[in-house]
Amino acid sequence: MAGSAQEPIDLYYWPTPNGWKIAIMLEEVALPYRVRPVNIGKGEQFRPEFLAISPNNRIPAIVDPDGPGGIPVSVFESGAILQYLGRKTGKLYPADERVRVEVEEWLFWQVGGLGPMAGQVHHFRIFAPEKIPYGIARYTKEVARLYRVLDRRLADREFLAGDYSIADIACVGWSKMWEWQGQDIGEFPHFRRWLEAVLARPAVQRGLAVTADAPKT
DSSP states (O other), X not given: OOOOSSOOEEEEEOSSHHHHHHHHHHHHHTOOEEEEEOOGGGTGGGSHHHHTTOTTOOSOEEEETTOGGGOOEEEESHHHHHHHHHHHHTOSSOSSHHHHHHHHHXXXXXXXXXXXXXXXHHXXXXXXXXXXXXXXXXXXXXXXXXXXXXXXXXXXXXXXXXXXXXXXXXXXXXXXXXXXXXXXXXXXXXXXXXXXXXXXXXXXXXXXXXXXXXOOO
């Protein structure tokens, strides 16, 4: 990332689909940032110092030393962080209310639907100590339904809400793991075209490549 005199944003991060969202956004808007690893496999998300920033004990979270009025601010929840960074920079989160409504519809569709359902299917298909056919079938089918929704939406447009936006950033991390979710991407040609286009963006590639052990400035 290009150097900047601006003090970097602290990104409390682990390389997961939700963590990738914010690394991608920071790369897209070219804000300097510093990775603060939170090893969720070791329970570091329950440390008091992290809970003071993210009371729901989930990554990602940020601390922006140059918050509103020049006063530091912390933000947790990936959707809220994307909105904050979009407002801060004026990028990828349109000011026009009619367009912004569309962006927010698909942002909240992701944080309330695609993310939780994909997370459940990952759990039941891959991580659950006992394979429960009902759980696997239920969530695999629901993720397929959500990808059909995306496929229909993308049939006549390049991105989810007109121009590329935080809505696309929110969706790409979970979407790229379609194989984990037991999906056949060939059933969703418009979704596949969109996914390939977003993954080809240099900032997306940089954000996805962020590791938890290499601070960035």
